[in-house]
Amino acid sequence: MRDAIHFRLGTEDRTLRDVDPTMTVLEYLRGPERICGTKEGCAEGDCGACTVVLVDADGRHDAVNACVLFVPALDGRQLLTVEHLAGPDGALHPVQQAMVDRHGSQCGFCTPGFVMSLYALRTEAKPDRAAVNEALAGNLCRCTGYRPIVDAAMDVCTGHEAPVPAPLPSPAGSLALSHGDKRSFSPRTADELAGILLEYPVATIVAGGTDVGLWVTKQHKTLPVTVSLDAVADLRGVEETDGAIRIGAGATYQDALPLLETHFPDFGAMIRRIGSRQIRNRGTIGGNIANASPIGDSPPALLALDASVVLRRGDVRRTVRLDAFFTGYRQTVLTKGEFIERIDVPLPAAREVFRCYKVSKRFDQDISAVCAAFRLRVEGGIVRDIRIGYGGMAATPLRPRAVEDALTSRPWNEATIRMAQAVMDSAMSPLSDMRASALYRRTVARNLLLKCFLETSEEAAVTRLAPV
């Protein structure tokens, strides 16, 4: 076990010993390092002013929100901030120069975050406008109206190789930090993780930390023991085997996106609207499930897809279907010391269609008012099989069996939809809150079923907004 974080800040290697393991990278930069280019705009991963780039040993450049990233995540990585981009002679990096040339900054406070998102984007294949929007959805600007920033991105993100960093510090052994009463572990294997959780059943598992980070920065909670999944290599896999997509609990949204999108384009489109690129570079589907929020975006789709989770406690594993996983508001079947190891998503069967929808106040980077997902097989005009998932309509992600029953074995027509919509009202109990009223949620829930019908019935009606 190792008691110090080793990483590289720009070009300088750093060792952090006896640090608060729930100190955020932003606090670290602006505090002990006093490097202040990276800004705090919201401390909850929603504005992007704190965007920095994490470089992996394999050279992957990920834009992430420093405000909800705990320092142990730096271990074995390079951290790049806006101060690190200019050339040795002080010449602006092309991304920075493009922002100047296009008048992409006004007050300048969000600018370092945009620069870092663009820097990461530039390491990807040449993006189109949609890809630029996607990469910048997590950076809010209140001054410019974005047009000049998009122009800067189109100018300068023209398909560049990621710069290969000099070999990064590759500290041996897993990390075990202590700081006062706080303990933090970064195991390297699932076996090691299972052992730590047996020993510390009260530990908080930190996968991406995109929600747990807020417990600290917003709710000002103290987390005495944290266990990071960052280094657990065998939980990060995403693979297609034996008729299912198997997603390690530590795999990020971004890791899982390609395979899920290939088989379920609508699911892919929804994932692209979960949080922002910074969030998806860290956040995990495993965390989204374990969190058990009624408004998590992935559970409704996974419910409709009949996904199951493999749970592990010590050496004991069990498989639980997702519709049996959630037991109440933020409650699950997970026992002390137990963790999600993997999510299994069955591949689509022949003639099966899948649709999912996210409805929120803002198109990008918003928490949904309602999510709905439908997987169905219609043969000879009759619904042979249908599975539905809803979010935002109850205290947990909801599989409305009564609605499924009302549709099964019935003709897939408008009359059946009307009847199923009538069943919906009693099957759901949405709240009124700042995101939406209960009435709106109910109306949307009904309409999304109709939308699914319109999209899958014979007349292919235009039901979706054209990209702009």
Next chain:
Amino acid sequence: MNAVVPVLGAPIPHDSAPKHVSGKAIYIDDMPEPPGLLHAYLALSPHAHARVKSMDLSAVIATPGVVAVMTAKDVPGVNDVGPAFPGDPIFADGLVEYHGQSLFGVAATSMALAREAASKAVIEYEILRPILTIDEALAAQSFVLPTQIMQRGDAGSALANAPLRLSGRIDVGGQEHFYLEGQVAMAVPGEDGDMLVHSSTQHPTEVQHLVARALKLSDNAVVCETRRMGGGFGGKESQASLIAVSAALLAQKTGRPVKHRLDRDDDMILTGKRHHARIDYDVGFGKDGRILGIEFMHAIGCGYSPDLSGAIADRAMFHADNAYYLDHVRIVSHRCKTNTVSNTAFRGFGGPQGMVGIEHVVDEIARHLRIDPLTVRKRNFYGKRGRNITPYHMTVEDNVIAELVAELERESGYAARRKAVKAFNAAHPWVKRGLALTPIKFGISFTLTHMNQAGALVHVYTDGSVQLNHGGTEMGQGLYLKIAQIVAAEFGIGLDRVKITATTTAKVPNTSPTAASSGTDLNGKAAQTAARTIKQRMAGVAAIAFGVQPAEVLFAGGKVSGGGQELPFGEVAKLAHRARVSLSSTGYYSTPKIHYDTKIHRGRPFYYFAYGAAVSEVEVDTLTGEYRLRRVDILHDAGQSLNPAIDLGQVEGGFVQGMGWLTTEELWWDDKGHLRTHAPSTYKIPACGDIPAAFNVSLFKAGRNKEDVVYRSKAVGEPPLMLGIAVFQALRDAVAACGDGWTVPRFDAPATAERVLMAIETVRARAAIPQAQAAD
């Protein structure tokens, strides 16, 4: 030496841009921290309306790391930061009037410690019934300031005699500024009890004066300095004061520097927003859609204290006409007091609310008559000769709205697109498109006449470099750059020779806030005056050297020339110094022509008007209410632009901010008066993807300020925000397309997806009724 490029009218990037993009621009929280720095935290009221029966802070004070605690009774001077009227206590004194009101201040060795210590206070309250809504305030006649009436002609008779008449209501939501840099200040005590305050404020003079008043110092013992803000938008005009003053109080008490930075949630909970408003109207009109008489009732949600609400509600009245001639008009304006945060300045300053009202009325008239709303808009435009008197009896002398709209209508292909939208809607039952063109006419000047003054201080050094200071503050709008352009042009030198320095009350005193879009107009003229004074002196020196008359001396290209001779600018500065001629000057400017009688609401409150127009096209998902802006075309009059890149940035950014206000930005209070949308996770400003690829913005080439504003430019800060009304109107158009193509049910702002869907459901339910009857 480099050739000096012309600086006026050139699209020069923001002077801080290279620093912005490299993280080198220093905001207050980035400044080197002085030794012994303490961090301040304000404890916030958990109730919207309550009497404080007792407050036991012993556990707060006993917390290790806490150095000082302050309550109302510890304030040496005046415990109030009200900018125009009293009513904004620094620390609540026995009564709390909104959820989030400051109770006491803590200074500790870290912000986290200060916050944690503050939570240990034991406070007993007697809960009082809060007034939370405009309805409740109107019913209780709960007002922060007296009701005002503006009128011209006889609206009552005109309404009674009008061939057609409509009445209705629209509620308009407020708006959070969401400057990316939250409120922040750092107070550093000096000798003799002096106080230096670094404040992220649009109004350093007010911070200086309020700090002095609270600390019981004279104004000359306090300096307020502001290099830059990470956005202001009006939110740091009056409301930066509480943060700065509480920091200064704690610094005075401890004798140590104190930084006070609000985190995002506290910032959104305890600082004011754009006023929400209710607008009732009663309009009489002819069959051509021309307005013959109109009555408005504005009920403006001010929150718990006056703050700047008087002038803001006035400006809503000033823009109740927008670009339309209202022949007989009466506007009643109530300034409602509620137990919510005190609402404040926000880009447009009440004007946007007034404009939303009249645009709603004109749209309703057009829909009633089944005429394209643009046609009705044009029929009601102010005339050039005749039909040119505003409701406040000012003659509109610089009207360009007809030609500007004609150009935009043509360039945007409005007519063809109107047809295309109609055709699309006929072919698509589930997604609908909407199109709207809306104009703006926005009055430029502080309506409080005495605020229309500015000062500047210019130094020329003997190497020919120039240091520039003026009363305006930089919040991203490019003011520093524009003023530097003016000064560089005056001296005929390159921009690189003009050093832009932080705004400080020690250099230019008694300044007005950087607000009302007036920054360049006022400070630009003041700086120009200062530069001209020095230039005249230098011309005198050069004239002697060249043996010519001073009037024959030219300043251009970094050279001073005359009589066939020339000297570098710096050489002339040296000559002047040797000749014992001052190379430093103040400059002063006050806006001419303006006057206003607030008692009878008559006069000329504005020096001139800015004009613009926008066409928006939206597409709505009629099953969810979600929508996208497909295309926007804007033509805006910035006069003869000093810097078209900066001005375009203001137009685009203003439009998007206005669109956000009327679409996704929803402030949501619960039934206890707690704001529940107090972070970007719940409060949704526009994101990158909300902007269409087809975002066509042009400055009006024929634009030229009729008045003697610096180089015939026009103010551009606030007016473009109201171009966002076009998006709201386009959404109404798309809702109408779900029914008969004309009728829209009650439709309030912001037009969230929820409001859009609920309106569509109403339209469809209405449309279904006759069909069902026909089937019977």
